[in-house]
Amino acid sequence: MEPQRRPGGRSARVREAVLDATTAELAEHGYQGLTVDAVAQRAGVHKTTVYRRWRSPEGLVADALDLAAGRSWAIPDTGTLTGDLRALTELVRTGFTDPESGPVATAFVTAGLQHPAAAEALRTFYAARHAEAAVIVDRAIARGELGQEVAGTEVVRFAVAPLFHRLFVTHEPVTTAHAHQAADAAITLARAGLLTGEQAP
Amino acid sequence: MEPQRRPGGRSARVREAVLDATTAELAEHGYQGLTVDAVAQRAGVHKTTVYRRWRSPEGLVADALDLAAGRSWAIPDTGTLTGDLRALTELVRTGFTDPESGPVATAFVTAGLQHPAAAEALRTFYAARHAEAAVIVDRAIARGELGQEVAGTEVVRFAVAPLFHRLFVTHEPVTTAHAHQAADAAITLARAGLLTGEQAP
Numbered sequence: 081m082e083p084q085r086r087p088g089g090r091s092a093r094v095r096e097a098v099l100d101a102t103t104a105e106l107a108e109h110g111y112q113g114l115t116v117d118a119v120a121q122r123a124g125v126h127k128t129t130v131y132r133r134w135r136s137p138e139g140l141v142a143d144a145l146d147l148a149a150g151r152s153w154a155i156p157d158t159g160t161l162t163g164d165l166r167a168l169t170e171l172v173r174t175g176f177t178d179p180e181s182g183p184v185a186t187a188f189v190t191a192g193l194q195h196p197a198a199a200e201a202l203r204t205f206y207a208a209r210h211a212e213a214a215v216i217v218d219r220a221i222a223r224g225e226l227g228q229e230v231a232g233t234e235v236v237r238f239a240v241a242p243l244f245h246r247l248f249v250t251h252e253p254v255t256t257a258h259a260h261q262a263a264d265a266a267i268t269l270a271r272a273g274l275l276t277g278e279q280a281p
Numbered sequence: 282m283e284p285q286r287r288p289g290g291r292s293a294r295v296r297e298a299v300l301d302a303t304t305a306e307l308a309e310h311g312y313q314g315l316t317v318d319a320v321a322q323r324a325g326v327h328k329t330t331v332y333r334r335w336r337s338p339e340g341l342v343a344d345a346l347d348l349a350a351g352r353s354w355a356i357p358d359t360g361t362l363t364g365d366l367r368a369l370t371e372l373v374r375t376g377f378t379d380p381e382s383g384p385v386a387t388a389f390v391t392a393g394l395q396h397p398a399a400a401e402a403l404r405t406f407y408a409a410r411h412a413e414a415a416v417i418v419d420r421a422i423a424r425g426e427l428g429q430e431v432a433g434t435e436v437v438r439f440a441v442a443p444l445f446h447r448l449f450v451t452h453e454p455v456t457t458a459h460a461h462q463a464a465d466a467a468i469t470l471a472r473a474g475l476l477t478g479e480q481a482p
Contacts (some may be wrong), residue, residue, distance in 0.1 A: 110395065111395075112395055186394060189394065189449070189450055190391065190394040190395060192449075192450070192452060193387060193390065193391040193394070193449060194311065194312075194313055194391060199452040200452070202450070202451065202452050203451060203452040203453065206450065206451040207451075210451075237443065237446065237447075237451075238443060238466065240446070241442045241443045241445070241446035242438065242439060242442045244442070244445070244446045244449075244450045245438065245441070245442035245445045245446060246438075248390070248393075248394060248445075248449060248450065249390055249393070249403070249407065249445045249449065250403065250404060250407040250408075250411075250438075251393060251400040251401070251403055251404040252404060261475065264475060265439065265466075265470050265475050268469065268470060268473045268475060269466050269469060269470070272469045272473070274462065274465060274466050274469060
């Protein structure tokens with residue numbers, strides 16, 4: 081049996097190999113340890129190819145985020161707003177604290193603080209993630225759990241923000257109880273009419 | 282007239298000079314551009330002194346945060362909970378978006394993502410800041426604006442978290458309207474009974 085080929089031809093296969101190698105290097109060495117040479121070697125691609133197409137570690141990170149933004153995410157569907165949003169915040173929590181995925185996710189956030197291209201890629205990545213997760217709110221509106229005026233992406237932002245704050249700013253522990261508290265808080269705010277759309281400047 | 286001497290003797294003066302130089306270097310070059318040599322030169326201190334006492338850029342950042350944690354912060358006192366908390370979140374917003382203080386504050390957060398010593402220093406720094414800002418909630422409880430059961434540090438965390446999330450994770454703009462929304466949200470959560478103390482694990 082032939083090994084399964086990813087679709088998209090040689091260029092797409094090179095891209096996947098290089099970006100998978102980028103992710104593996106980030107997991108092992110973090111953003112500050114990411115080099116184009118190590119990524120090329122791990123991907124089995126000549127380093128001039130990688131330099132020509134991605135130029136730098138931040139170029140690799142930005143493209144890895146673009147690729148990730150295009151992949152869909154398994155949004156919880158438990159039948160209730162509280163169940164869905166608590167499962168979502170718990171997914172975020174475990175994604176960042178898991179020994180395998182955590183360092184990669186942290187490396188992406190770190191890169192965003194150091195390079196405009198990575199920051200822009202993160203902005204796009206999270207816009208895609210929030211839009212996808214907003215289906216939780218759409219379903220709750222359809223079930224009559226929330227009013228039509230509630231903005232789904234705002235609920236998602238407020239549900240995850242307290243976790244990111246503890247993880248990446250204050251470096252406080254984040255437990256399942258914190259994930260549930262943040263989800264419940266976002267629902268309370270949505271019902272109180274505070275999450276109805278983007279803020280005017 | 283003699284120039285004013287900071288208290289604490291020569292060792293304390295060297296520390297202040299070195300940490301002031303650290304802050305100035307962070308403002309100009311960010312965390313990734315911070316070197317012990319440049320700090321020593323700017324402070325007018327021999328570089329072996331700096332290496333011996335602080336060892337590395339993360340050592341400098343950690344000590345600069347320790348020094349900052351000991352300095353008190355001008356907590357708003359407007360006479361109302363909404364006034365105080367909106368002023369506080371606006372202070373956080375302008376502190377991070379100001380062209381002078383913003384890069385330094387961002388450099389501290391970036392360092393925390395890359396080095397355990399900086400992360401630990403940030404944890405201590407924010408614990409001190411949150412405890413200080415909690416006086417806003419104590420005053421509101423005394424005025425009867427909030428119940429006795431509300432935990433001040435939790436209100437502060439929830440008031441600032443949405444701003445940090447936009448600034449450092451999603452790289453979305455943060456306006457005064459966002460600062461006010463986040464403050465109002467924390468008050469709503471406090472009144473709904475969601476911010477009564479640390480979460481059990």
